[in-house]
Amino acid sequence: MIRLRLTHALTLSLVLLVVLALVQGATAYWSSRVVTFHVERSALVNQLLSGFSELAADKQRLKVWMAQSLLTGDPDTATRERLFRQMQATLQGLREDTVREQLLLRDEEPVRARVERLETIVALERNFSELKVQLNAVQQLPPSASTGQVWTEIIRVFDMQEGVDLRRLIFTAIQEEKLDAAAASEAAEKALEKVQLWTAEAAIFALVMAVLSAWYLNRRIRSPLADLMIGAESVRRGDLESRIPVRTMDEFGLVARRFNEMTQELAQRRRQADESQARLEVAIESRTRELEQANVTLRAVD
Helix, strand or coil, rough: CCCCCCHHHHHHHHHHHHHHHHHHHHHHHHHHHHHHHHHHHHHHHHHHHHHHHHHHHHHHHHHHHHHHHHCCCCCCCCHHHHHHHHHHHHHHHHHHHHHHHHHHHHHCHHHHHHHHHHHHHHHHHHHHHHHHHHHHHHCCCCCCCCCCHHHHHHHHHEEEECCEEHHHHHHHHHHHHHHHHHHHHHHHHHHCCCHHHHHHHHHHHHHHHHHHHHHHHHHHHHHHHHHHHHHHHHHHHHCCCCCCCCCCHHHHHHHHHHHHHHHHHHHHEECCCCCCHHHHHHHHHHHHHHHHHHHHHHHHHH
C-alpha cells in the first residue's frame, strides 16, 4: 500500500499543529467571552437590585422628613434636596442599567420581562416628578391647613401612581431582581464549569494529537535513517553487496532504492574491474612465457 510521502506527512503535521493552536485560541477567546458575559450580567443584576432597594429606602427617608416637617412646621430643605438628588441619580442609574442589560441579554431574556421592568421605572419616574411638586408645595401651605389632610394627600402620592400601588411595585421589582441575581450567579457557576471542562478537553486533545504526531513522525523517520546509516557504514567498510531494505514508498524508500542501485552498480564495476585485471594478468603471464620461450630458442641457435 502506497503511503503519503514524507513531505506530505510533515506538511500534514504542521497543519495539525496550526489547527491545534487555532482551537486553543478559539477556546480561550470563547472562554473569555463567556466569563465576561456572566460577570457583566451579574454586575448589572446586582446594580438593579441595589438601585431598587436604595430607591425604596430613600422614599422611606423622605416620608420621615415629611412627617418631621409637618410636626415641627420647619422643613429642612437641605435634607429634602439631598434625598431628591439621590432618588434622581438612582432612577437614572436604573434606566441606564436596564438598557445595558437589554443590550447584553438581547434575545435571552423574555420581551415581556424587559417591558415590565421599563414600565416600572417609568412609573417611578413619574411618581418622583409628582412627589417633588407636592413636597415643594408643602412650604407654601398656610398655617391653618390641616396637617392630617396634608399628610393623607402626600402619603397617597408616595404610595400610588395612576392607580398602581408603588409599594407593591417596588417590592415585586426587588424580589424579581433577587431571583435574577440568584439565576445569574447559578448561570455564572455553570458557565465557569463548562469553560473549565472545555479548556481541559481542548488541552488533553492537543496533547494527545501532539504525542501521536511526534510518535508517527519518529516511527516514519527513525527506522529508515537507521537503515541508511547501516548501509553507509557497510559501504565504507567495502561491502558493496550490502542492501538497504525498502520499507516505505516515500522519500526514504526512494533514497534506499537509489542507494541500492548505486551499490549494485559499484559492485558490478568492481567485478568488471576484477575480471579485466584477471584477464590482463593472464595475458601478461602468457606473454611472459612466450618471451621466455623465444629467449630459450635464441640461445639454442647460438
